[in-house]
Amino acid sequence: MSRVEQLRSRLRLPVIVAPMFLVSGPELVIASCAAGLVGSFPAANARTIDVLDDWMRRITRAVGDAPWALNLVVHPTYNPLFPEQMDLLDDHRPPIVITSLGQPGDVVQRVHAYGGLVFHDVTTLRHAEKAIEAGVDGLILVTAGAGGHCGDLHPFVFVPQIRQHWDGAVLLAGAIGDGAAILASEALGADFAYMGTRFAATQESSAADEYKQLLLGQGAADIVVTDRISGVQAAFMRGSLTRVGLDPDNLPPLRGPRRPDLPDHVKPWRDAWSAGQVVGLIDDIPTVAGLVDRLEHEYQHARDALCRDAGTPQR
Numbered sequence: 421m422s423r424v425e426q427l428r429s430r431l432r433l434p435v436i437v438a439p440m441f442l443v444s445g446p447e448l449v450i451a452s453c454a455a456g457l458v459g460s461f462p463a464a465n466a467r468t469i470d471v472l473d474d475w476m477r478r479i480t481r482a483v484g485d486a487p488w489a490l491n492l493v494v495h496p497t498y499n500p501l502f503p504e505q506m507d508l509l510d511d512h513r514p515p516i517v518i519t520s521l522g523q524p525g526d527v528v529q530r531v532h533a534y535g536g537l538v539f540h541d542v543t544t545l546r547h548a549e550k551a552i553e554a555g556v557d558g559l560i561l562v563t564a565g566a567g568g569h570c571g572d573l574h575p576f577v578f579v580p581q582i583r584q585h586w587d588g589a590v591l592l593a594g595a596i597g598d599g600a601a602i603l604a605s606e607a608l609g610a611d612f613a614y615m616g617t618r619f620a621a622t623q624e625s626s627a628a629d630e631y632k633q634l635l636l637g638q639g640a641a642d643i644v645v646t647d648r649i650s651g652v653q654a655a656f657m658r659g660s661l662t663r664v665g666l667d668p669d670n671l672p673p674l675r676g677p678r679r680p681d682l683p684d685h686v687k688p689w690r691d692a693w694s695a696g697q698v699v700g701l702i703d704d705i706p707t708v709a710g711l712v713d714r715l716e717h718e719y720q721h722a723r724d725a726l727c728r729d730a731g732t733p734q735r
């Protein structure tokens with residue numbers, strides 16, 4: 421059995437709960453692992469190295485040998501704490517490290533040395549090729565409709581294009597909100613569905629209550645994709661922009677490459693809240709355990725419906 425098959429065999433559903441800045445902390449990771457999925461969090465959510473050390477210890481103690489993932493931003497401009505975060509890898513050995521923004525090569529060496537897996541975020545074929553050269557174990561294909569730093573490609577094209585020349589793990593990210601979409605990811609050729617926004621609207625997420633309420637109230641048409649908030653193309657809820665006095669249809673232009681020009685009281689992610697198009701499907705804030713029960717039910721239902729239809733004589 422390959423390592424990817426081994427990982428899949430340990431999960432209740434082929435789902436990785438994606439890391440979300442200011443939204444995923446130890447509670448969400450521990451609840452996701454307890455429900456039979458892979459939980460993850462961005463290292464940047466722990467404001468200091470001591471806090472990160474403490475979170476990783478808490479998670480390891482709570483989940484035992486269940487797989488969980490740490491997300492590292494590997495671009496030094498965006499992550500000055502990167503060297504110290506790398507040093508903690510040897511101490512806590514997260515079974516999976518998710519790398520984003522930058523070259524994952526150094527992380528691959530470090531994580532492979534203790535037997536872990538590295539999955540890297542990509543939005544284009546070019547980025548995917550570079551990550552494969554760097555030796556990653558899995559590619560996270562971030563597609564159109566995703567929350568966070570979303571892509572432009574449609575999954576029906578991106579997944580098969582990658583599959584033509586890559587037999588490592590494929591994780592599909594973007595607008596996966598229910599069990600049928602998890603099954604659809606597998607049908608396309610992905611090994612795992614990578615779900616962010618849907619899990620931001622759970623009891624265990626660290627999003628503020630007002631943020632969670634907005635996830636209930638906004639629809640897919642309320643998602644604004646722009647580089648004018650964080651400097652890089654990302655998806656934000658229209659209601660979170662108007663809430664802090666910004667006009668979503670007339671955002672201040674960049675001051676230079678990747679340099680947003682926001683009023684002092686507005687911080688990207690803290691005040692401008694990210695979500696993907698899947699907000700259009702969210703109408704409750706369940707516990708993670710309750711959500712995963714429902715996803716499993718929907719997944720089985722979709723599978724049964726397909727099998728039933730496959731057995732129906734063609735007209």
Ligand SMILES: Cc1cc2nc3c(=O)[nH]c(=O)nc-3n(C[C@H](O)[C@H](O)[C@H](O)COP(=O)(O)O)c2cc1C
Pocket residue numbers: 438439440441442443462491519520541562565566567568569593594595596614615616617618620693694695696697698
């Ligand atoms: C609020 C929010 C914050 C995010 N922060 C990060 C992050 O810190 N690191 C990262 O690699 N991806 C981040 N993402 C992207 C997710 O990991 C994932 O790719 C995305 O949520 C998948 O699309 P979905 O939201 O449609 O499920 C974020 C997404 C959201 C919604």
